[in-house]
Amino acid sequence: xxxxxxxxxxxxxxxxxxxxxxxxxxxxxxxxxxxxxxxxxxxxxxxxxxxxxxxxxxxxxxxxxxxxxxxxxxxxxxxxxxxxxxxxxxxxxxxxxxxxxxxxxxxxxxxxxxxxxxxxxxxxxxxxxxxxxxxxxxxxxxxxxxxxxxxxxxxxxxxxxxxxxxxxxxxxxxxxxxxxxxxxxxxxxxx
Numbered sequence: 001x002x003x004x005x006x007x008x009x010x011x012x013x014x015x016x017x018x019x020x021x022x023x024x025x026x027x028x029x030x031x032x033x034x035x036x037x038x039x040x041x042x043x044x045x046x047x048x049x050x051x052x053x054x055x056x057x058x059x060x061x062x063x064x065x066x067x068x069x070x071x072x073x074x075x076x077x078x079x080x081x082x083x084x085x086x087x088x089x090x091x092x093x094x095x096x097x098x099x100x101x102x103x104x105x106x107x108x109x110x111x112x113x114x115x116x117x118x119x120x121x122x123x124x125x126x127x128x129x130x131x132x133x134x135x136x137x138x139x140x141x142x143x144x145x146x147x148x149x150x151x152x153x154x155x156x157x158x159x160x161x162x163x164x165x166x167x168x169x170x171x172x173x174x175x176x177x178x179x180x181x182x183x184x185x186x187x188x189x190x191x
Contacts, residue, residue: 016179018047027053031060041186045091045172048179055175062168069161071127073103078127079165081113086135087173094187101190126152131162139163 019025021032021042028050036042049055066076077100084092093114100110112119119125130149133141141149149159175181183191 019050024050045181083169089173097190
């Protein structure tokens with residue numbers, strides 16, 4: 001049996017407080033300071049994750065590795081938005097909508113990603129579909145699905161990079177939902 005929404009929200013706020021840089025465990029402060037400096041504010045998610053310096057560090061490392069992959073930036077965002085929508089992470093959807101706009105992604109692509117709908121660009125759609133197939137099959141996508149992905153100009157390396165992105169953004173979407181992280185004011189226009 002699940003808890004009523006108001007009870008779950010209530011317990012999240014008690015258990016997962018929003019740390020300031022000063023109130024956070026010392027080993028969380030470097031990441032928090034860097035994030036606040038980069039974004040111009042300290043996101044609710046970061047403030048709540050600060051209770052676990054290892055989570056902050058793990059996410060920072062995984063996202064840096066994912067950002068360094070050979071997948072082009074829009075393809076990486078397709079993986080991220082697919083995860084965010086699938087896992088119902090409102091803060092991730094807002095944050096990565098803003099990121100897609102900064103990358104000059106067209107409005108139709110952004111809308112389709114937010115709706116979990118097919119993308120007009122066949123190459124981007126191949127990434128979205130492959131991401132979902134990896135998730136649905138726990139990685140056992142089968143030869144036809146892998147060939148289909150590779151048929152859009154992707155490589156075996158790219159297939160594994162999709163798995164890396166899934167790992168990184170499974171971590172963030174689940175942590176955001178667990179902690180009840182809210183969409184911050186600077187992201188509300190993208191929510």
